[in-house]
Amino acid sequence: MAVKALSEYNFPAADTQDKFHGNQLLYVGWDDHLMFCAPFAYCIPPSTKFSELVEKHLPHSFGRHPEWAKVDFGKAVWLKSGQPFQPDMNKTLAEQGLKHKDVLRLQTPGLNGNGTYF
Amino acid sequence: MSTVFIAFQTNEDTRPIVESILADNPHAVLDEQPAMVKINAEGQLVIKRESIEERIGRNFDLQELQINLITLSGNIDEDDDQFTLAWKN
Amino acid sequence: MDMKANKKKLGLKEKYAHMTRGLDWQTTYQPMDKVFPQATFEGIKIHDWDKWEDPFRLTMDAYWKYQAEKERKLYAVLDAFAQNNGHLGITDARYLNAVKLFLTGISPLEYVAHRGFAAAGRNFPGVGPRVACLMQSIDEIRHAQTQIHALSNYNKFYEGFHAGAAHQIERIWYLSVPKSFFDDAFSAGPFEWMIAIGFSFEYVLTNLLFVPFMSGAAYNGDMATVTFGFSAQSDEARHMTLGLECIKFMLEQDPDNLPIVQKWIDKWAWRGIRVLTLVGMMMDYMLPKRVMSWKEAWEIYFEQNGGALFNDLAKYGIKVPDCITQCTVDKEHISHQAWCTFYQYAHASAFHTWLPNAEEMDWLSAKYPNTFDKYYRPRYEQWREMADKGERFYNNTLPMLCQVCQIPMVFTEPDDPSKICYRESDYNGEKYHTCSDGCKHIFDDEPEKYIQAWLPVHQIYQGNCWPEGTDPTAEGFDPMAKVLEWYHIENGKDNLDYEGSGDQANFAAWRGAATQNT
Ligand SMILES: [Fe+2]
Ligand SMILES: [Fe+2]
Numbered sequence: 001m002a003v004k005a006l007s008e009y010n011f012p013a014a015d016t017q018d019k020f021h022g023n024q025l026l027y028v029g030w031d032d033h034l035m036f037c038a039p040f041a042y043c044i045p046p047s048t049k050f051s052e053l054v055e056k057h058l059p060h061s062f063g064r065h066p067e068w069a070k071v072d073f074g075k076a077v078w079l080k081s082g083q084p085f086q087p088d089m090n091k092t093l094a095e096q097g098l099k100h101k102d103v104l105r106l107q108t109p110g111l112n113g114n115g116t117y118f
Numbered sequence: 119m120s121t122v123f124i125a126f127q128t129n130e131d132t133r134p135i136v137e138s139i140l141a142d143n144p145h146a147v148l149d150e151q152p153a154m155v156k157i158n159a160e161g162q163l164v165i166k167r168e169s170i171e172e173r174i175g176r177n178f179d180l181q182e183l184q185i186n187l188i189t190l191s192g193n194i195d196e197d198d199d200q201f202t203l204a205w206k207n
Numbered sequence: 208m209d210m211k212a213n214k215k216k217l218g219l220k221e222k223y224a225h226m227t228r229g230l231d232w233q234t235t236y237q238p239m240d241k242v243f244p245q246a247t248f249e250g251i252k253i254h255d256w257d258k259w260e261d262p263f264r265l266t267m268d269a270y271w272k273y274q275a276e277k278e279r280k281l282y283a284v285l286d287a288f289a290q291n292n293g294h295l296g297i298t299d300a301r302y303l304n305a306v307k308l309f310l311t312g313i314s315p316l317e318y319v320a321h322r323g324f325a326a327a328g329r330n331f332p333g334v335g336p337r338v339a340c341l342m343q344s345i346d347e348i349r350h351a352q353t354q355i356h357a358l359s360n361y362n363k364f365y366e367g368f369h370a371g372a373a374h375q376i377e378r379i380w381y382l383s384v385p386k387s388f389f390d391d392a393f394s395a396g397p398f399e400w401m402i403a404i405g406f407s408f409e410y411v412l413t414n415l416l417f418v419p420f421m422s423g424a425a426y427n428g429d430m431a432t433v434t435f436g437f438s439a440q441s442d443e444a445r446h447m448t449l450g451l452e453c454i455k456f457m458l459e460q461d462p463d464n465l466p467i468v469q470k471w472i473d474k475w476a477w478r479g480i481r482v483l484t485l486v487g488m489m490m491d492y493m494l495p496k497r498v499m500s501w502k503e504a505w506e507i508y509f510e511q512n513g514g515a516l517f518n519d520l521a522k523y524g525i526k527v528p529d530c531i532t533q534c535t536v537d538k539e540h541i542s543h544q545a546w547c548t549f550y551q552y553a554h555a556s557a558f559h560t561w562l563p564n565a566e567e568m569d570w571l572s573a574k575y576p577n578t579f580d581k582y583y584r585p586r587y588e589q590w591r592e593m594a595d596k597g598e599r600f601y602n603n604t605l606p607m608l609c610q611v612c613q614i615p616m617v618f619t620e621p622d623d624p625s626k627i628c629y630r631e632s633d634y635n636g637e638k639y640h641t642c643s644d645g646c647k648h649i650f651d652d653e654p655e656k657y658i659q660a661w662l663p664v665h666q667i668y669q670g671n672c673w674p675e676g677t678d679p680t681a682e683g684f685d686p687m688a689k690v691l692e693w694y695h696i697e698n699g700k701d702n703l704d705y706e707g708s709g710d711q712a713n714f715a716a717w718r719g720a721a722t723q724n725t
Binding site: 004011013014016019020025027032034036041060082099113116 | 547548582616627629637
């Protein structure tokens with residue numbers, strides 16, 4: 001339903017990709033690890049390779065968790081918008097259709113802070 | 119029947135008001151909290167000008183209640199002689 | 208002059224009729240619908256404004272008289288507080304972090320409420336609500352001023368009080384939560400404003416904000432806050448009554464108003480409840496001496512009192528908002544989720560945080576037997592272990608935010624407290640993320656509005672949150688340091704842990720000086 005207004009109501013979105021200086025937003029959460037209170041927001045170029053995300057950006061954010069070193073990316077399960085997603089480490093975000101403001105969930109079965117979800 | 123309530127700051131102005139309310143509403147329950155007195159009652163609560171005047175020995179305007187009021191719950195009906203809070207269901 | 212000196216004083220009802228209703232007039236130079244252009248566009252149908260009931264029947268002369276009395280009482284206490292070093296009488300300077308949150312998050316809302324009620328009063332064609340809104344508008348600016356004035360006394364001695372009301376509300380990430388709530392309401396029409404602020408906020412939620420907060424302040428020896436709080440709260444009974452009368456009036460005027468009013472109640476109940484997450488955290492974690500838990504306050508003031516209210520409104524066809532099911536689950540989680548968030552982002556906050564100690568954790572276990580030991584105690588214990596090793600955990604990456612409530616996406620699935628709740632919508636080719644079914648529902652109903660949201664994390668990434676003249680390409684540029692500067696947060700003073708803070712050291716030293724002769 002549309003906003004009820006006195007006159008035409010049509011204003012630009014605040015966070016379109018053109019406002020991020022050549023970057024895009026990508027959100028990543030690590031399921032069952034609530035030491036990190038919320039998923040992260042990254043602002044990175046669409047030309048970022050998925051391997052760079054996994055080897056550089058995610059370790060920067062998640063690295064202090066005692067279980068991070070145990071994550072086996074060969075077995076990790078990924079969801080994009082809640083649906084199964086098979087990333088290609090050698091492709092960029094853009095090449096594998098990861099668009100501005102897409103959200104990924106990393107699932108690492110067997111790791112859940114020893115049942116505490118830490 | 120639902121509970122109505124009214125709460126006042128705890129002070130010398132409100133002591134006789136609270137006494138009057140408790141005397142006029144035998145079903146009311148007093149709940150004392152830090153710096154605040156809250157009176158809970160099933161259904162309705164009536165505050166009578168005369169009862170307050172008897173205790174303070176001067177004329178009292180029921181609108182003076184507002185000075186020390188903290189919160190209330192229920193539909194209000196106010197005239198010169200009494201102030202009523204009620205849930206009519 | 209043939210005025211009869213012995214004429215009996217007017218009764219309350221007569222006086223109100225003459226001095227309020229009797230002052231209205233119909234315009235003749237311009238048609239009424241031009242003078243009141245905002246009266247109809249929201250779809251609310253009003254047939255007879257004279258049916259508006261104002262149970263308090265307060266006239267302007269009485270209003271000034273009682274408000275002046277309240278001010279005299281308030282300033283007498285504030286003077287005494289300042290003259291007697293009242294700030295040393297609080298239980299612990301740690302407590303003041305709750306007051307900082309109040310000054311930065313709530314006092315600016317009082318000012319916006321002042322503006323909003325002035326606008327609502329201007330836009331209602333009926334004289335009853337117009338006078339009531341005028342009084343509330345004046346009340347609200349009084350609240351803003353007395354709060355800032357009362358708390359300025361703490362600014363002489365403690366960190367974190369220096370920029371709250373002026374700069375921080377428009378800038379700091381967590382303050383965008385209450386700010387966006389009021390922006391959302393103010394940018395709607397006058398009737399929605401009344402449901403949003405007059406009804407949901409004032410009637411349904413304000414008890415949860417003020418009553419436990421002020422009792423908590425009293426319990427922790429903070430007479431300055433208690434006094435302005437209760438002084439403000441004495442106006443609140445009138446505000447609550449205005450909100451309730453407004454809703455009854457809309458529902459009685461035309462049956463077509465029911466679905467519109469119901470939609471607004473649903474929306475604003477949820478919006479308000481999300482904002483109160485901050486209050487829940489304050490009650491459960493920030494008061495050295497605790498009055499009651501957030502869950503207990505919720506049960507008394509929302510479940511019991513709100514239940515009575517919705518029973519009463521049922522005769523008009525109003526239903527309890529759907530979000531209540533979720534709230535019943537949330538009441539055992541949100542205060543903990545919020546504190547965990549502030550603990551890890553304490554470097555970017557204008558107040559100090561800490562880990563609950565053993566005794567506090569036992570209190571939380573007792574108050575939250577279903578959730579605390581299972582989900583939250585383990586987090587605090589692990590963080591404690593890290594801190595004891597000198598590795599205190601600060602989160603180094605910005606969080607994803609909810610597009611509607613603007614809170615980081617910290618809330619969990621209603622049926623699984625171990626899983627973050629993700630909801631998303633597509634609008635005009637772009638994705639929008641929300642924290643809950645409630646926020647998603649609000650977004651989907653008016654996406655054109657929420658796509659404009661000023662989300663702090665996105666604004667930082669767009670480069671809009673640095674002081675003017677900042678060159679992000681300069682050598683050694685540190686974006687987060689610049690953000691803190693723009694936030695008016697003094698790094699190392701206003702933020703980080705309470706343990707080891709200037710506030711802690713000063714309070715100990717001054718209190719020592721006040722009780723010893725050395
Ligand atoms: Fe206020
Ligand atoms: Fe939300």
